[in-house]
Amino acid sequence: MRTVLLASLRTHTRRYVAAALAVAIGVAFVVTTGILSSATKDGMVSSVGVPYENADLVVSGLDGDQAAAVVERARERGDHASVLGWSLLPLAEDGRRVSDRVEVGALADGEALRWQELRDGTFPGQAGEAVADVNAAKSLGLEVGDRLQVGTGARAADVTLVGLVDTPSASVAADLYLPWDAVAPIARTLYVDSIAYDVAGPADPQVRPLERFSGATVQAADQFVVDRQAEITKDVDIVAIVLLVFATIALFVAVLVIANTFSILFAQRARDFALLRCVGATRRQVLRSVRIEGLVLGLVAAATGVLAGTGTGHLLVAVARDRFDEGTIGEPSPSAGWYLGGLLLGVVATVAASWFPTRRVVAVGPLEALQPAGAVDPRTPAGVVRLAAGVLVLVAGVAALVLAMADHEVPPMLAGGAATFTGVLLLGPVLVPPLVRLAGLVSGRLLGSPGRLAAANAVRNPRRTAATTASLLVGVTLTTAVLTGMATSRTAVDDEMDQSHPVDLTLTSTGAELPATLLDDVLATDGVRAAAALPGTTARVSGIGEVQLLAADRAAVDDVVHGEPAIVVPGPDQVLVPWDSLGAGQAGGDQVRVTVDGTARTLTLRGGDGWGSAAVVAPETLTALTGGAATGTRSVWVQAEDGADPEDLGGDLDALGAPAGAELANGLGERAWVYLQLDVLTASVVALLGIAVVIALIGIGNTLGLSVLERGREHALLRALGLTRRQLRSLLGAEAVLLSVTATLLGTALGIAYAWVGVRTMVEPAVEAATLQLPVPQLVVVVLVAAVAGLLACVLPARRAARTAPAAGLALE
Amino acid sequence: MLETLHDPSSSPTGGPRLAATARGLTRTYGRGDNAVHALRGVDLDLPAGRFTAVMGASGSGKSTLMHCLAGLDQPTYGTVTVAGTELQSLDDTRLTVFRREHLGFVFQSFNLLPMLTARQNVLLPLELAGRRLDGETRERFDRVVAVLGLADRLDHRPGELSGGQQQRVAIARALVTRPALVFADEPTGNLDSRSSAEVLGFLRRSVRELGQTVVMVTHELEAASYADDVVVISDGRVRAHLVGPTPDAVLAALRGQEIGA
C-alpha cells in the first residue's frame, strides 16, 4: 500500500494545495499570535521597572492635585518624587497648531528619578524648556530648537525644545516632557499613573505617613513593579485569547474547506479505490491509506503554517519595534507550546476534517470499478439524519435566542447563535441550492445559456454546493453581524457624545472682549455650518477664581448645540462650570458666589462639559450681575458641517481667534477621536475575520478547480458543440459568482438577524429605544467584495479549462 | 514448457480438476415489478488449466455471472466455489484477501491506477498482500513480463501506454500472483483488431505456457476462437457449454439461442 500512498500523494499534491493553504493560514495565525504576545510581554514587562529603578516607594491611585501635594511634601522633606502621568493638550509651533492632543508629562527634578534616556540635545536646565520623545518628535515634525506653545488660552505655556529622549517604558511614556514646575499649574488635568518616590533616608518608616498624607496606595517599588508586571501579563494574555478566538474561526473555516476538498477528491477517485478493492486491497487498507494521506497533508500544511507564522510574527515584531517606543515590543520568545500547539491544531483540524469523507471512501465497493466511466455518480444526496438534526438544532437555537432576548442574557444568546448557525449549515444541502437557482435566474438573464448552465452546474451536487458556500457563510455572517452591531451601538455613542460634547468648537476670550467681526469671519470659514456669538464678562466664582462668564440664550445657541440645548443653558439661579475647573471639594449643587465688578449673586453650581473653560449663566442672570451694562462678545460657538476635518477646522479657527486672545476648545476633535477608536475597533475585527473570508474564498476556488478537472469531458463536449472559449470562461466565472454571492446574501441576512438579536439582548437594557442601524454602504461593499473575490477565485481553474483543446478533453478517461 | 499449478480443488479420484463451480446461481436486481433477473439459476463447472469464453447477447448476464464467480458481487441465491473455497462463507475482508491470493482480473477499460507506473501496477497485488519480492516472485514477475513483452515499458505510467499495452500490463498484474483463476471482462472491447489479437494471444499463452485458468467474457466470435471452451448464456441461463468447439458450432449455438430466446 505504500507505493499507492506515495504515488497518490505525489499525483494529488496539486489538488491538495488549496486545502493545505487553508490550514497553513490558520496555523500561521496561531503562531503569529504567540510571537506577538511574547514580544509584547517581553517588551512591556521588562520595561515596567525602568521609571522606578532608583525609587524606594511607589504611590499610585491618586489624581493630579494629590500628586502635586505629594511632590510639594517631598521637596519640603528633601525627598524626591517623580510624577508619572500625562495630560492631553493641544500643541502649536510658532502659532501653528501641530496637534490637538499631545501627551504632556513631567520630568523628575533630580537625576536619580529621571528615567528618560537623552538622545539629542540636553535636558531642560531652566523653566521654559522641554524635551520630546524621539518617535513623537518624528511624527509631529519637531526638532531641537523649536519654539512650542503647550495648551491654549490662559494656561498656555511657551517652551523651547532643547532635547530628544528615548522613553523605554510603555506604560508611562508621554510625547513631550516639561519640568515639574511647568506642569504643576495644570496638575489638575493630569492623568496620574503613579509617583516614583525616593526617600532621603530609610524608606520603610515613610510608608504609613505617606499613605496617610496622600490617601493613596503606597508600596515598595519592587512590589509595585512585580504587581504591574503580573497585570500586564494578564492583559496581554487576554488580547492573545481574543486573537485566538479569531484564529479558531479561521481554522473552523479551514476545516470546512478541507472536508469539502477531501469529499470531492475522494468522490473523483472512487474508481481508483474500487479498483484497489478489486485487486485485493481490504477496506482497512484503503481506509488507512487515505487517512495517512490526510495526516501527511495535515503535517505538511501545519509545518508550513508554523514556518509562515514564525516569519510573519518576526516581521511584524521588527516593523513594530521600528515604529513604537522602546519598551513596547521586546524580543519574541514564544514558548515551544505555541509552535507545538499550532502544529497539533493544524494536524488535528486536517485529520478531523478528513474523517467523514474517508469513511465514505470505504463504502466504495469493488464492483464500481467495473462500471463504465461516468457511471460512478459523485452526487451525494443529503442524508435524512442530517436534515432532521439540522431542523432540531435550528429550532432549539431559535428558542434559546428568544429566551436570550426576553431575559437580556448573553450565554443563551451565544449558545442559540451557535446552534442556529449549525442548523443552517446542516440544512445547507436543501437551503442553498434553491437560493443559487434563484440567483441563477438573474445570471441566465445576463449571460444567456452559459449563465443558465452555470446555475445548473452550481447546484449539481447539493452537498458540495452547501459545503462550498458554508465556509464563506461563516465569515460573511460574522462580518455583517459585527458591522451592524457596531453601527447600532454607534447611535448610542452618538447620544453620549451629544451629552459630553454639545458644541463642536468654541473660541472663548481669555480676558478681553472679542472683535465684533469675529463671528462673520468664523461663519465664512470652510466647514462651519452655524455659529453663535455669546455675550459675557469677566467674573469671579468662589472656590474657582477668575473665569469668563457667558450668557447662553436658548434661542441663540439652539442652532449650534447638538441634542437638547438645556445641557448648556442653565436656569436663572444656576451657574454652569466645566467639571475640571471645579475647586477642591466642590460639587454640583453647591452654592457659590459669583461676583462681577462688586455685584455678587449666590447661584447653584452645575457641572458640565463641552464648551471650553468658561462658566455659563442664563441671560437674565448676566444682566442682573452687570446691572444692565452692555456686554460684548466673549465667545463664539460653532457647529461644524458633517464631514468637516476636525484638525483643519480647529487650525483655521485657532488662527482667527489667536490674535484676539481667544482660546479654542475642539469638541469635534474629541468626538472624532472617539469615533476613530470605534472605527479602529471595527476595522480590526473585520480584518481579523477577513482571514477567515480569505480562506473561504480559497475554498471556493478550490471546489471550482476540482470540479473543472472532473468535468473535463463535459467541457470538451460543450466546446466541440460550439461553446466558445470566452463562453466557457464566463460559464465558470458565473458559477463562482453565483456561489459566493448566494453565500454572501445568506450570510448578510443571518448576520443582520444575529445583530438584531444581539442589540435586543445586550444594548436594549442599557440604551432605551435602541433601533437596529443597517450600515447599508458597508454591507453593499461586503457583497461586492465577495462577488469580485469569487470571480478572482475562478480565474485559474477557468483558464485551465479554457486552455484544454476539445480533443484532449474528450480523450480524458 | 509447461508450468502447472498445485490445485487444491483437484479431486483425488482423478476427474477433471475444477477451478470454479457454481450451483443454482441466481442474481436479481430490484424487486417487485421492477425486478431484473440477471441470472436465473446457473450451474457451471469450469475446469482448471483451460481458457473458457463466456458468450451471449448484450444484457444476457455475462458480466453478472463473472462478478458472482469472482466474489465481486453477492448472488441472490446459490453458491460459488473457487479453488475449494465457498465464497458465500467469507466476510468482506476474507473475501478480499481470497481475491488477492486466488484471483486475477482484466477489465475492458480502466484497469490500471493512473498514478502508478506499469511496474507498480503489476506488483500491486503483491504489495497489498504485504509480500516481499523474494526470489520466487521475482522470477515469476520477470517471466510474466517477458512473456507479455513489457520489459521496456515498465517505468511508464498508463497515460503513456497504448490501449493494447495497458491491457497487457493488466494481464501481467492478473498473472503475477499465480491465481487459480483469471477473469477477463471484454478485455479487447476497446482495442483494434491487431491489439486484440495480441492481447488474446497472450491470454492463450498464459494458459498454455503458464498453466493458468482463464475465464473471458466476450461477445466477439473472433475473440472466442482463441478459447478452448465456450459457455453460451442467454437470458440469465447457461444454454451450452461447448468443449473445444469449431467456430461454426459456436455460431450455431449462439444463433440457436437468439431464435430460442
Ligand SMILES: Nc1ncnc2c1ncn2[C@@H]1O[C@H](COP(=O)(O)OP(=O)(O)OP(=O)(O)O)[C@@H](O)[C@H]1O
Ligand atoms: N446494477 C444493476 N441494477 C439493475 N439491473 C442491472 C444492474 N446490473 C446489471 N443489470 C441488468 O442485469 C442484466 C444483465 O446485465 P449484465 O451486465 O450481466 O449483461 P452483459 O451480458 O454483461 O451485457 P453486455 O454484453 O452489454 O455487457 C441486464 O438486463 C442489466 O440491465
Ligand SMILES: [Mg+2]
Ligand atoms: Mg457486460
